[in-house]
Amino acid sequence: MRVLSRENLGLGVYTTADVRHETNPLDVSFSIIIVNYNGGSKLLECVDSVFRYTSDFELILVDNASTDNSLLPVAKRFPQVIIVRNPENIGFAGGSNIAIKRSRGRWIVFLNPDTKVTENWLDNLVKCADSWDEIGMVQPKLLRMDGKTLDSTGHVFNFRTCFARDRGSGETDVGRYEVAEEVEGCSLACTAIRRELIAKVGLLDDKMLLFYEDTDFSIRARIAGWKLYYCPGSIVFHVRAGLTPLRDRGLLHRRAIPYRLRMILKSYSLSNAIKYGAFSIIISVAAGIKNRDLEYLMRYARSPLWNLLNLPIVERRLVQSTRRIPDTVLAHFHPDGSPHSKISRLAE
Incomplete structure (x- = not known):
């Protein structure tokens, strides 16, 4: 196994210099990244399915100090898997950035x-994305393990609160989301991203230890002018937080x-x-008071202080330097004249 530490990889603020330039020799089509923390038997099942249904790829498995x-x-x-072991849990974004760099x-x-x-999960994703150069991120139809319940068909984004939810999550799959189309965000539970997009907008924000990494990255990609797509012709099954006890998920959301x-x-x-x-802080504090949720209220009260101590000056400069669309486009989502019919045929 390959053992690397956080220190000798120099984690920190994301910059475009951290990503291999698209003109460098790249000898595989896909770099599949899995970040693991106590994944149990599900991890092996996941890796096995990748090797069964995928070709022309490398698989980089980053482990965040698992104990299981x-x-x-x-x-x-699978000795061909590249394994990177971290001495501590540095979160999904931090682990992903290590894999992206190599x-x-x-x-x-x-x-x-x-x-x-x-079968054909990745081929169908790329067929969808390759039909239009401006598509930089594409996600499959994510289903729960029962094969009937939707997990995600892309994100729906609320500009006022900067909150995103998984479209269709928990609904029975009755064919409502069978057209490949532009979406406001992609779930990093499974998403393919062009290397040149990452080279443009930078790595994931490793200050976000858990949750919101995909929302943040989706926003940055859209600001830089890229299109994000949902491809129903690609199917991936997802346990959905199956590795985290229910009582802990609420606490983790509050910490985020x-x-x-x-x-x-x-x-x-x-x-x-x-x-x-200011609006986000006010309505969230009000919600905490209304619901008598002291932990929720305390987390929001501390949010401005945390952000003051972690002021994203460098990160903001990078995001704004790549801007190609105004906030009004983020706030009022209208998929533009993309070749939907062509993409839909390819996704079938």
Whole structure:
């Protein structure tokens, strides 16, 4: 196994210099990235499905100090997997950035350890994206393990609160989302991203240890002028938080509260950052009071202080330097004249 530490990889602020330039020799089509923390048997099932249904790829498995020995079966059965072990849990974004820096693929593909891919999953994603040069991110139809319940068909984004939700999550799949189309965000449970997009907008924000990384990256990609797409012809199954106890998920979401304000401060115009930053704090504190949720209220009360101590000055400069669309486009989503019919045929 390959053992690397956080220190000798120099994690920190994301910059475009951290990503291999698209003109460098890239000898595989896909770099599939899995970030693992105590994935148990689901990790092996995920990796097995990748090798069964994928070609021309490298698989980079980053382990965030797991204690369940979930790496061992993977290392024994699939010695070709590149394994990076971190001495501590540095979060999904931090682990992903390590893998991106050493990746060799023309496409960067994020995949959760509690997923299972299906036949032609990646080929169909790329067919969809290659039909239009401006498509920089594309996600499959994510289904729960029962094969009937939708997990995600892309993100729906609320500009005022900087909150995104998975479109269709929990609905029975009755054919409502069968057209390939532009979406406001992609779930990093499974999404393929062009390398040149990452080279343009930078790595994931590793200040966000858990949650909102995909919302943040989707916003930055859209600001830079890229299109994000949903491709129903690609199917991937997802346990959906199956590795985290229910009682812990609420606490983790509360700990991630400051990240929404961070996204606003980085990505919105200055006037909107002030306006909607204040709006986000006020309505969230009000919700905490109304619901008598002291933990929720305390997290929001601390959010401005955390963001002051972690002021994203460099990150904001990068986001704004890539800007090709105004905030009004983010706030009022209208998929433009993309070749839907062509993409739909390719996705079938």
